[in-house]
Amino acid sequence: MNGKYIIGIDLGGTKISGAISTFDGKIIYKKSIDTLSSQGPERVTGRILGHIKHLIEYVKADKDEVSGIGIASPGPLNIEEGVIVETPNLPFRNYPLIKTVERETGIKAYLENDANAAALGELWFGAGRGSKNFIYMTVSTGIGGGIVINGDIYHGHTGNAGEFGHMTVEPHGPRCNCGNYGCLEVMSSGTAIARIANERLKAGEDSLLRNCEKVTSKEVFEYASKGDKLSCEVVDYTMNYLGIGTANLVNAFDPELIIIGGGVSKAGDALFSRVKNVVSKRCFEIMAKSVKIIPPGLSTDAG
Ligand SMILES: [Zn+2]
Missing domain, CATH: 3.30.420.40 (ATPase, nucleotide binding domain)
Structure with a gap:
């Protein structure tokens, strides 16, 4: 990994919290937006992507300088495949969130259980x-x-x-x-x-x-x-x-x-x-x- 920054997204039933930090864990900027879960998987994914873009632009970074995006989500998840299997408070069912985020941002992304x-x-x-x-x-x-x-x-x-x-x-x-x-x-x-x-x-x-x-x-x-x-x-x-x-x-x-x-x-x-x-x-x-x-x-x- 050769980027300067990492992005963390915490996906919750009420809020999507995002932060961009340096490699040693220092948070440069963080902001939360509403999840608006009832709008469905595509719209919520769109909000996640928009938020990632906002974090990068706010700190005037280039997306090539971001080496990874970690997304924490409630489970159950298939962490290896980057799939949200079924999450009661979010609209995703067997949803390949990580593939979508990687395709749309060009940045490597990782999924993990939020409580873990x-x-x-x-x-x-x-x-x-x-x-x-x-x-x-x-x-x-x-x-x-x-x-x-x-x-x-x-x-x-x-x-x-x-x-x-x-x-x-x-x-x-x-x-x-x-x-x-x-x-x-x-x-x-x-x-x-x-x-x-x-x-x-x-x-x-x-x-x-x-x-x-x-x-x-x-x-x-x-x-x-x-x-x-x-x-x-x-x-x-x-x-x-x-x-x-x-x-x-x-x-x-x-x-x-x-x-x-x-x-x-x-x-x-x-x-x-x-x-x-x-x-x-x-x-x-x-x-x-x-x-x-x-x-x-x-x-x-x-x-
Ligand atoms: Zn239950």
Whole structure:
């Protein structure tokens, strides 16, 4: 590789975040745009390509000076072929994103699972430094995860290990975007928190949330901290399921750390205290006492 720059694109259900950096990891410029997922695969790909072009032009670089584009996407993925297999919060189904990006930009591109990329970031630069066995979970529009075992990412047989968002935590729960019912993601993601609060408001329940123009998970946590009854109940309900999912991971992996990132983790103690409480009730004491459930060391983008 002989370029001066590398481009990183983080493809999320709500935002496409892009950054252009030097080879030693120094970010020169970064910007996020809306994904507008409902517009379909071609339009979203067009937005990704437009954003890549913008990043290059903004720093007045020549595209020959860019040696690679890394695209982090929620899974499942076929990393070797550069194909997004099926991603519940994005419009791609068996979509050859990497071939398309390489053809349109003339720059070599790579695909990786977004949560694995974040887990590696935590291992190398963040809260996972010095730890050999930990779990990274991101809670935002959806829920994803990365598993670090013996200081390396555990990929699983098909390369898709760590899809914690689609563990069943409520067999009789609502249908998830993946087609299954009662997945962790449909019970406790940012999207789920907003959905449940809005359903109860629509049913006519009284709440200070009625003062908000739009109710997202952020408002629900904010009003829960002010003692709003509906908000408190939604936070208790959804965080209980996040606790159940986390407890399952503790029992399965006995990790040193569980790092919870993503936009919803910015709720802070309102999330962490509830999750820890469920873990202490549902896990074997020796593991529950030893595992540290903590926020990431690196900044996490809202989802
Ligand atoms: Zn699911």
